[in-house]
Amino acid sequence: GQQVMQIPQYQHVQEGEDFTTYCNSSTTLSNIQWYKQRPGGHPVFLIQLVKSGEVKKQKRLTFQFGEAKKNSSLHITATQTTDVGTYFCAGRGTNAGKSTFGDGTTLTVKP
Amino acid sequence: SQTIHQWPATLVQPVGSPLSLECTVEGTSNPNLYWYRQAAGRGLQLLFYSVGIGQISSEVPQNLSASRPQDRQFILSSKKLLLSDSGFYLCAWSVTGWWTEAFFGQGTRLTVV
Numbered sequence: 001g002q003q004v005m006q007i008p009q010y011q012h013v014q015e016g017e018d019f020t021t022y023c024n025s026s027t028t029l030s031n032i033q034w035y036k037q038r039p040g041g042h043p044v045f046l047i048q049l050v051k052s053g054e055v056k057k058q059k060r061l062t063f064q065f066g067e068a069k070k071n072s073s074l075h076i077t078a079t080q081t082t083d084v085g086t087y088f089c090a091g092r093g094t095n096a097g098k099s100t101f102g103d104g105t106t107l108t109v110k111p
Numbered sequence: 112s113q114t115i116h117q118w119p120a121t122l123v124q125p126v127g128s129p130l131s132l133e134c135t136v137e138g139t140s141n142p143n144l145y146w147y148r149q150a151a152g153r154g155l156q157l158l159f160y161s162v163g164i165g166q167i168s169s170e171v172p173q174n175l176s177a178s179r180p181q182d183r184q185f186i187l188s189s190k191k192l193l194l195s196d197s198g199f200y201l202c203a204w205s206v207t208g209w210w211t212e213a214f215f216g217q218g219t220r221l222t223v224v
Contacts, residue, residue: 006154033212042201042215043155088154090213098170099213101147103154 002027002093006102019076021105023089030094032072038085079109113138117202117216130189134202142204144185149199197223
């Protein structure tokens, strides 16, 4: 079945440093979604990417969808303590159509 | 606006006891509904999803079942809990249409003792 891998599992940064998490699928995706889960909270939808090579920005967050639609990345510029949490990608397969979540990347930011 | 309610927030249950978690959605009609489980430090595992009343699809064989008695109500149940059922259970909904962005409830942290 479809597998979605996320790396790294954990990332510790100093406030102001950049952060990137990568999402890789074993199969071609029709779309990919990104979610953020604060400690003790529930996942909150951030964005959805659909087109090959698509790049979207939300303030300091930049999301990319690979040309082959099998990988994606989330980049945060100049991290802040409010960025702390776990970032999940969820890839939707082209055939079965269901979304599969990666295991997430947990970001901690040292002030 | 749409809201999703999930309760209880925390639950401690003995092994062998029954379980019933309820989730309701307001402000939308005919949503897709989902139950996920999240183990500590892990991603979200899809347990069940529903595209309409009485229509339930199960993703993994397990000790749990789901029901959708009303359009905006989704219930997760078990007749006899196992220790391995402990986890963080999340209900979510999305608009009609396949696997659009999901909106999650606050979650239920279940500990089976």
